[in-house]
Amino acid sequence: MRNSFAASHRIRSWLFMAGTASLALVTASQQLQLIYGITFVFTNLFIMLLYRLFGLRTALPVAAAAYGAAVLAFHIPLFVLIFLMEVCWVTLLHKKTKRSPLKLNVWFWAACGLPLILLACLLSGPFDATEFVLLFFLSAVNGLFNVLLSEIIYYFVPIKRLLKRESSMRAPIPFRMALLNASIAIVAVPFLLIMMISGWKAYDASLHMAGQIAGSTTSILSEELSHWSEEELLGIRLRNRIQLAHLHDLLDRHADYRRYHLTLANEDRIPLASTMALEEFKAWKPKRFAMESIEDHGFRIEMPRQSAVQLLPTERWRDANYVYKAKLDSLPLTLSVIFPVSSYKDHIFQEYIYYLTSLLVSAAIAAGLALGMNRWLSQGLMQLAGSTTNLPDKLKQRVAMEWPVSGILEVNSVVHNVKEMSNNLQLMFQESEHMNEQLRMSEEKLHHLAFYDSLTGMPNRHHFRQSLEALFAEVDGSDERIAVMFVDLNRFKQINDSLGHAAGDVLLQHVAGRFTWLADGSSQVFRLGGDEFVFVQRFRSEEAPGRLAEQICGCFNEPFELMGASFYTAASVGISLYPEHGQTIDDIVKKADIAMYVAKENGPSGYHLFDKELEDTLSEKMELENGLRNALKNQELFLEYQPKVHPNTGTPLGFEALIRWRHPVKGLISPVKFIPLAEASGIITDIDLWVFREACEQTKEWQAQGLPALPISVNLSAKHFGQPMLVERIRAILNETGVDGKSISIEITESVFIRQVEEVIDVLGRIRAMGIDISIDDFGTGYSSLSQLQRLPISVVKLDRTFISGADKDALKSSIVKAVIELAHSMGLKVVAEGIETEEERSFFEELNCDELQGYYFSKPLPRERLELYIKTHFNAD
Secondary structure (H helix, E strand, O other): OHHHHHHHHHHHHHHHHHHHHHHHHHHHHOOEEOOOOOEEOOHHHHHHHHHHHHOHHHHHHHHHHHHHHHHHOOOOOHHHHHHHHHHHHHHHHHHHHOOOHHHHHHHHHHHHHHHHHHHHHHHHOOOOHHHHHHHHHHHHHHHHHHHHHHHHHHHHOOHHHHOOOOOOOOOOOOHHHHHHHHHHHHHHHHHHHHHHHHHHHHHHHHHHHHHHHHHHHHHHHHHHHOOOOHHHHHHHHOOOHHHHHHHHHHHHHHOOOOOOEEEEEOOOOOEEEEOOOHHHHHHHHHHHHOEEEEEEOOEEEEEEOOOOOOOOOOHHHOOOEEEEEEEOOOOOOEEEEEEEHHHHHHHHHHHHHHHHHHHHHHHHHHHHHHHHHHHHHHHHHHHHHHHHOOHHHHHHOOOOOOOOOOOOHHHHHHHHHHHHHHHHHHHHHHHHHHHHHHHHHHHHHHHHHHHEOOOOOOEOHHHHHHHHHHHHHHHOOOOOEEEEEEEEEEOHHHHHHHHOHHHHHHHHHHHHHHHHHHOOOOEEEEEEEOOEEEEEEEEOOOOHHHHHHHHHHHOOOOOEEEOOEEEOOEEEEEEEEEOOOOOOHHHHHHHHHHHHHHHHHHOOOEEEEOOHHHHHHHHHHHHHHHHHHHHOOOOOEEEEEEEEEOOOOOOEEEEEEEEEEEEOOOEEEOHHHHHHHHHHHOOHHHHHHHHHHHHHHHHHHHHHHOOOOOOEEEEOOHHHHHOOOHHHHHHHHHHHHOOOHHHEEEEEEHHHHOOOHHHHHHHHHHHHOOOOEEEEEEEOOOOOOHHHHHHOOOOEEEEOHHHHOOOOOOHHHHHHHHHHHHHHHHOOOEEEEEOOOOHHHHHHHHHOOOOEEEOOOOOOOEOHHHHHHHHHHHHHHO
């Protein structure tokens, strides 16, 4: 599309160029004829336009072709070449000096045109001063007119925009130039038209007057000759000397030797009498036959035949005559009235010179008035332009402004408006300076907020990444290394929750103060957010990171004063090294974070250096966690059931639903591995509800098969009690599966009572109201005490394996287990002992009247098909 537009523009330019060049060629050969060889040439008008639009390489060849064709092909006098010199002078000097073409044209006619025209007149033969002056003035006016008109067209007619040779925004035109050109054009154009029309009218008037003279003279001569006798007329025919002398006297009486001559010729065109002197008649007689005749107003204009090369356009008119011929009625004679053109030419030339002089004087006066008016009009504007140049800088520098005063109302209005605008602009600059100062302060604040922690004033995460990146670049190629130490406060969340966020903020500020004191020239400390800090250390010694980590942990040996009391806390530090543990910031940070969590697991206060085994463990955990998220969708989870039996008879009393995971690649994965991951990631809530629904559906299926309605217990994570809608979801599953709540029991751990005990008790009570039994699993390992059991809506206490293992041989354990069972029974609670693996353990708990036993001694967890067989076997045997 763009190429087609460009091609269209090129075609348009070529067409315009060709048209303008054609006009130059035509006007060079077909000139505007004024009078007596004087012409007006418009060729340079088109040549100047070509120069302005297309440059010298186009204009000068066209000029040479146009004037060359005019001289060689159309035999135009060589005088026309002065216009070729003129256009070469103006264009070449304008390209070099960039001066006004009008001024350059004036210089040409003053420096070159005047001597060249004088030389041409001298070479052409005898001439008078009138002819020279007219040729010079008219040629100069012709050249100035062409240049002036081309400049007006170039600047004020949108030719360049039509040709797409400039942008839509035109370059501004100086007011002085526009006014000067317009003034001269307004004066020059009417003057030229008046001059041309007046010249043509004078020419016609001279011919008309000559015609009247010739007609009246012919009538008078015819009248007088009509009174001659036959003898006198016969003598004329016979060319009698006496009669010819009378005829000559007759012509002398009626001729005006200063204006015209009379000649009578017979039928054979032989002159019989003439008022010309004998020498003049002899000189004229042969020329007459060498002259061309041009019919005009009843006259014949006789002039020398045009030679192949002619210098001036007025040469042939110097010896030209108006010739009026008429046949007399009374005699077979032809009267010739000969009017020399020179007698009329000089008068008309003088009128032209008068007009041209008036034109030049008027143009000069108009130019002077234009320049004076321009000065008067623009003086105030120029002063205003000078005052407003670099106005913003002047206003910023508080420079005193000098405003011009003009006698022109409009200029004063402009000055007033600009003055008001500058005052407003100055106020805006002052406001801008004030805003810039505020902006600078805001930028400083934003920079501080962007790179520093608002609570502690320490460098923040963004600052940490930039600093670490710069340190990596500095130590590359050297023997220095970088240690990144992640620091996490232990028990900070408990302090924050128990004492409030204000106390937590104070603790962080105290910790930041101790850390800042600890940082030195080789290490920096940053706060990443929350209770996470990070140290960055440059070191060469292998022991340096360990020493700094010990100092970090040592910062917590002294208590912190919070809310008027002393509190102790500790920190866990994870360390990763650059470049051993990674090449990027993200690698180093991730591995320091991993090491920090290991340190937290190892104890309340300490540090740990990252190693490859940690990364492998973490990778495995991440792989399992990602796989666990898809396990529910891909039906990779399934249930196994472990019987709970009567201590004496071994009869099944119920079952515990235990979840299993068959990974498509790794096979069966132990719950010990994936249950903690599910707890940590929160997926455990979805898994528990899936298990609850599966257990209900399995119960319903067994009931439909006629199997004994034995309750199935399902484990429920403590995560559920921090979420809404738990009771509603359980009720919805029961309703959807059509299972009675008494066929299902829920096992919870003591961790659900860590916080918000009252809310947890309320939820358990609502679940218990649906007929679902609630058991406390792993009793004795958590946060419950025996005194709390009476407040809880539970029906079963399930003893943890730690109490059962070796209880039959350990007197202390035996006493504790016996007390727990007796207390639970006294409160109406059932007791289940899980993890029974030997006959001794079974007998021991049988003697203690434990209600139910569970363990590998009786049966390992069974899949659905084998459990059905297990149930049928036991109850058929019974």
